[in-house]
Amino acid sequence: MSEQRGYKVAFDPSNIVLTAGATSANEALMFCLADHGDAFLIPTPYYPGFDRDLKWRTGAEIVPVHCTSANGFRVTRAALDDAYRRAQKRRLRVKGVLITNPSNPLGTTAPRADLEMIVEFVAARGIHLVSDEIYSGTAFGEPGFVSVLEVMAERGAAAADVSDRVHVVYSLSKDLGLPGFRVGAIYSSNAAVVSAATKMSSFGLISSQTQYLLAAMLGDKDFTRSYVAENKRRIKERHDQLVDGLREIGISCLESNAGLFCWVDMSHLMRSRSFAGEMELWKKVVFEVGLNISPGSSCHCREPGWFRVCFANMSAKTLDVAMQRLRSFVESTTNGAAALRRAAVPARSISCPIAIKWALRLTPSSGDRKAER
Known part of the structure; x- marks a missing residue:
């Protein structure tokens, strides 16, 4: 401690x-x-x-x-x-x-x-x-x-x-x-x-x-110091990979510096700016995209459209597959396609600020299994 x-x-x-x-x-x-x-x-x-x-x-x-x-x-x-x-x-x-x-x-x-x-x-x-x-x-x-x-x-x-x-x-x-x-x-x-x-x-x-x-x-102090330092390095690496991947598809995150999660703003992908709209989007992401994220309402957030994404429990290759799936989903939505076009233009990073409370998991679809091996 x-x-x-x-x-x-x-x-x-x-x-x-x-x-x-x-x-x-x-x-x-x-x-x-x-x-x-x-x-x-x-x-x-x-x-x-x-x-x-x-x-x-x-x-x-x-x-x-x-x-x-x-x-x-x-x-x-x-x-x-x-x-x-x-x-x-x-x-x-x-x-x-x-x-x-x-x-x-x-x-x-x-x-x-x-x-x-x-x-x-x-x-x-x-x-x-x-x-x-x-x-x-x-x-x-x-x-x-x-x-x-x-x-x-x-x-x-x-x-x-x-x-x-x-x-x-x-x-x-x-x-x-x-x-x-x-x-x-x-x-x-x-x-x-x-x-x-x-x-x-x-x-x-x-x-x-x-x-x-x-x-x-x-x-073994040498081991614990080395372990924690390496753990931080890997967490940052995966965090940056997720944030960069989301930015490329027009999705922004709260600027973060610790932990295993990103707080992600997907409000622009909702059909209505409401908690009903949030749950509708969450179900699509879970059951159609195959990503298990946590709706902000489960964390008692009062602003619909925020989601918690865990990035620390997967390999870089698996996270790439997750981003590919999410990109395909975003492209299929009108608001998401517009956000993608905006993402192609350099944008400022936001510092403003994502329940099934469990971490992001992938549910492989038949077409993705080879890519995930």
């Missing part, structure tokens, strides 16, 4: 609770911090699985913090205040804010100023902040990843009023490609949270075999 944060944060081992993955860590924190019916504020668009992971067994509620493409889906104080007021109108007791940094599905790192603003917000409201940093080792571009714990360290004495209400979730699933090993962690300076989460971890332990293997793996 220290290595992925550039050794800018010192971790006290007594404040760490190991869990069976980040899912278990997030759920445990909900049990620790919220009673049945209490709420957490989560900026949108957010990982669709949170609706399951945070709510199903805990009884907690999620109140979306609505972010927009106007500022690249960044969190604002006004949006946080609005979500807090909406929760109060529903007579929900807000217990905290949960952020994912880097973001799934946006593929962006939270700017330092935004993290400082969020910390100020939770301090003023007397609530908790959970920072899910499962993608911290995937940042491949500028600005780099900044942990909320780094922001807390810079606050110095001023952090005392909120230090026991800031909690970090981490996992080896993304940074080391070990999702099946189920290794996660909670880091908290709150003794009561650490105590309760430690007791709850009995229901989701990391096996002794896994711990033994990982102790040897993580003890």
